[in-house]
Amino acid sequence: MAHEAIYAVVDIETTGTDPKTDRIIQIGCVLIQNGQVINRFATDVNPGKRISKQIQNLTKISNSQVQKAPYFEDIAPTIANLLADTIFVAHNIYFDYQFLNHEFRRCQVPEMTIPGIDTVELAQVFLPTATSFRLGDLAENLGLHHDNPHQADSDAEVTAALLLYIQQIMRELPLVTMERIANLADMMGMQTGMFIRKNLMEMRRKNPPLADNLLIVDGIALRKKTLPLFEKNLYESIYPLKKKAKEQLFNGQLHFYKEQARLMNLVYRHFSDSQSEGLPTTKDLFIEAATGMGKTIGYLLPAAYLATPEEPLIVSTASLLLQDQLVQKDLPLINRVLPQPLVATVIKGQRHYLDLARFAISLQMPPQQKQYRLYQMATLVWLTKTVTGDFDELNLLRLDHPFFQDCGHRGTVLLDSENPFYPHDFLRFLHKRMSQSNLLIVNHAFLARESLRERPQLPKSRFLLIDEAHHLPDICEQAGRQQVSTFRFRKQVGGLTSETGLFTQLMQLFQGEPQFISQLELYLQELTALVEMQEILVTHLLKTEGTDCPQEQIVTKEELDSFDLAPRKAQAKLLLYYEEAEQIAQSLRQQVQSWINRWLPSETVLLESLLDLLAEVSAEGEILTRWFTQWQKELVHWLVPHSNQITAVFQLTDFAAPLLPKTKWYSRYDKILYLGGTLKIGGNRHYFPTRLGIPEAPVKIIQAPFDYPKQTRVILPDKGIAIHELPPQEYADQLAQYIEEIVTPVAKPILVLFTSHDTLQRVYERLHMKFLAAGREILAQGVGGSREKLLRRFSLSKDSILFGADSFWEGVDLPGERLEVLIVTRLPFTNPKRPLVAARNQYLKEQGLDPFSEEAIPQAALRLRQAYGRLVRSTEDRGLMIVLDRRLVTTKYGRKLAQAFPRKVPLMQLSPVALKAEMTRFLRNPTNDEKDD
Template structure:
């Protein structure tokens, strides 16, 4: 590999090298870890530059008009690059495009080695959330004055290359040697670059740093096993303002409402007899510190505080942001740990097997390389740290943990196992942080993972009912099941492999043959029952069945009885095979154990499938919703069972195990229904203690309701999409602030996006859309970092989106977020409520809309410095009989104004651009 690196970036009129042309090229030369030269020039493409390229690169036709054509500089660039190693961020584009241009100009294609910094970054910086050049520049503080201009991008790529070189050379030699073994999967000569780094490291060998160790050929970070320290003095909770201020002093802002919250939480857990306390705490008051501070004086590892929050993201935020702040002022710091399900963690033994007998597949190998570097950094073994979107990839299926019961004491990685380490740390921690899904799954576990305790905090509690209901949903997809079993029967697949494992054991071999027959009978009977029961039903439509419909369909009682007999026999055979395998495993190679692990996973699936199918066939109480989606073959289907009573906490296994529970959230109260939230959870009516918002909505926000020109209910679908496209375009064309547009339908969102995005892109503004531009986290990250961006979102974007300050100043809501009444699920819920003599619309649908509106508004004003405008394109909030109740859910100080579309546009522009308004806001605060 040539030690002179030419770091190249090109800007082009498009992505097709056959028809598009280069408009700018930048090159940075590096020798001996120093930048030794720069070359940059505009290029006249001899063709128009598309508007979106002009807006992206800020390179105008006027700028390149007098620039040289590529033919004029081709030889110069060719000689500049010869005898170098070509480097680019996504080398596939730059290298190939340049070669096409050289060939067009009569020059031979480049044959110099090439290195891809995207792949290098993915391997050596394994925990980054994004590998886009702009994001990496911001993350590592590289100067990047002109993104999407060739020289600036090349400069950042050069700095990135040098940073990766330095980072890689800090790794243990054994890790780099293993990376080199796997590097054949990398692009171009990136593998040669790894060999070059290894050669440099061997010339200057480093001693293994103290916090690393080598176990069975893999470098691992040593794990801290910090023992919990009990203070020698008695912890006295500071009840008065003066006592609390002595803790906070200058390290943290002291807030009066936060002090009241602290006292309320402390009193609930140490005094009184009530089990449940509901607290509505507004955004910006510091509620996390508010409940953790008092608990730090009473929680111990023997009696820890369990904190459950809405998502993994919020778990990390609590541990990485809130807890360090609090611990800085505590006499005895809280010792916390995030707890997730076993499948979130890597099984080191299984990973080692994939290295010993790797699959020769590019992405599989690149992930292995990434994990090898990550193992020198992680102390948790939590695969989520890798931020990989394709978490369902084959490699992760092979290396996910199955539980400590599958570990063998004599395995090399037994002592270093991450799941065992997690459980050890739990015993030394007085703060255990989980999410609502993990908490809800405690009911489904045969053995609870969380300890009983006096203290449970449910943060972001307004999310709890939906998450509990979602976790409780069960389904069986007979088509997928049938396809899975048939694939396992193929030559060389799982069943063949298991037969080879049992080849020398007559009883196990016989039992496994019987087990395969049982599985075939099960999916055959599933087909027969579905074909008989649903012969007349339309396919590719979700049906919700009533018990009467089920009974009225063709009687297949004998087939049902036979099906469950086969399930019982299959489960019995599973138990026998597991018992026999315990004795055989010591004779198996590690790869054999991974193969058997796949069979064990199938056993677990079959156990759950049998339980769910029995419930689906026979549980017809009003709380259960039976859904079926028939596939085109009409003899396979997806069967789903939804438990509408799952949100009733006293029925769960975990609720009785906690002596006192505090529920906190920003939106727990509903106008005219003071006990709504408690009743929804099946808890005796409880008053919600509220902490008023500290924001001045009258000064900080505007709420405009657009008076529609036509009644929305009278518009057909096409007319409604046209109306929304015109209205949103009108509002956003003049207002260039970042905007979040909230939809109630994914279909409408995508159709409006299709009509708007090109027009806005050509005018320099990007529309990011849920379901189109990547994951939710990726969209939010791009939205935060792009000035004037527009984000289209539905469902999850109504809440839990933290976009403080100038990131978000305008929210447009296309429609009041009611669930569509004709949806089958809503009809089923309405019937369920009617049986209990309740009105679904008043008791459930309307409160949900109230909460969602408040949550949407909560995205806009999240601090006392924020200001913003909320525009609702649905006048029912003012005109409908239930409108008053929705208005009462909003802050009292927030004025609601009915305006025309043009008035909304102009008033928004005036409010957000008014310097006088900004000065007033900050003067008052």
């Protein structure tokens, strides 16, 4: 009997990533055989050079620690012997394997030729819903013991545990799933595919039965889906209006908060047409309720007494993240106490869902592209788990990859009812779930796009609740923005007749249909002519005096009318060609629709791709026709050039898009409630109702349950930086000095907010190495990864400093000691020179409004209030906000902005010495009774 293979799970720590100049400082190895650890090896290595502060902070390996360790030359033969005749395993094998081989070569030891397995790729396939494939994150999420991340012995140990965990996952999968994965695995790194096939052979030998919760459809294992039917309680429950009734309902499972109870009653009365609390019967109601007071529970509870599947409550949130949080966190909590549980369904755009039939076709001829196949393999595993088919369950994916373009849903209209996957289709199941749900959850972008859809995807209802309503105007504007990229169109048309292009394949497939081929050729001629006309127009539109590199620009009707004959002819031809292309497209559509059920599935995909193309060109024709012919004051005509200066993005922004009475969806709901933590801007209650086109809508304010004067401080230095008088370089120098003085003595996480990415980068460059040398990390937007990644690292740190701009001003939930100090570098005004801001200001002027007082000040006040709101999310939180811009107290508009802070919160102006003393006193004294206030 052959011996079971030995797996050598290896991790190395190095002075850097370049094997030519960097050296190993630590190596760890765990040997596994028959699923058991049989040996371990770990040692520090003297690199013969200094370890940088950055690597020391990352690995916790110091220069003194490695000083007495052996050099790699001394241990290279031992390591080579240890690894001989094993299978090499590492997390990102390409780095460890190649670096070790480079070191063996340098030490004149024979290089490794042993097979290798990459646990990163294995994790990507067999743990498809993991939020991150970094070793530390996987260890944390899977509960694997990981004492010392970025130390070789600990990393090797946890990689070994991960390998065994994934092997167990493999062997629990259906045999058909593993067969399909093994067929796709030949492009995986090194011998990773071999490892999968080895486990498949073991499974074939044992032939495990199919789990009860799975079924096989046309060779693919799927999770069984069950549709729970909504059951109405026999006896109607009476809404608990009074405190005693609520406490009786809560039964100790929820706490009674008077502010939350008031919100509940306001929601109930609005949706049930009650006229108590001085509220008239009205369609729209705005309620400001502070974050941290439990506002989600505050609206879900009353909704449960009113919403039915026939009249569901539709809740729109600001983001996909908040959608999922509502379902996973808040809904189970409220359903514990409700006599009639809320049944919820999250709804997203159809491209968020997998089309099973199209996925099955993609498996028939998988492309020779590694990432595509990794997605296919991961999807096969995921299908044994998911009942929604929602791509967002596969974290960290960009849906613009060709795999998701090929396998994303096109809508139920294009489904073939004869296809074996039709009964199991995810979008059809979503619609069934919607019919049995009394709570439908969408995000603002989905809601706003209802105005662009031919057929609405949301039902009519009495109840619509818009949470985080302050985001709605901007999201409506973004969703209504229409654009055409001529660069993308040129590339798309060029690809149609390539060797594997759509038209090449269609012409081969339909050789016996000369009329169809002729129409395709005519359509291609129209598309080619469109590309030519687009380029002529872009070339003329981008002719700007005195610049070699044209910037994004706004085009006016006067500029367009002033062009000479050639570009005006090109414009007329462009619109004519779009009309002609649409006539040919109509004929092609009719032919395709009459054939589509006569062809094999793989051929049907080609025809569906043609229909997609026809629809896309038609939509682009409508947008460009609108761009060249519609000149209402609320429309802004953009041109964003590509680097080649012959292609650009034509873009239309509609400033009237947020005016709700003009939308298609507004009239479909009897009662709409707008909820948010910051709806009153300074003293102005009606800023948001006015922006949304419903200025008469009442606004109710529920006082926050926090003692802001006791829990917070807002401090300004008594001498500030002369912001407008300094060039960018000097301003960044002074700002860096101010920040360094403030944060150095405070050993706590600190968030620093900027209004300019350029300034953020300049200050980061001046400070990050200085702080790193002191063992303290500065995380910076645009430097250290995504917003979510930076926030995660920041929330886990003890004293990191996070530099953020834009999105970091709001939506950062860091309660308690994770955020006690916040520094605002500059008042958050948008730059009036930005083209879109300038265009909006012009639009407001034409309406007789002052852009500064009607737009700039309210927007800056909103951002300032949202930044301040990061500090206090519960009654126990405390925090300091330091504003380095003295315009807050020295200007008239600054004093208006100061109204953004809660009443009775004083603005303290302190010298540097007094500021440090106040910070120390406030942060060290959580039980402070504020006697000296």
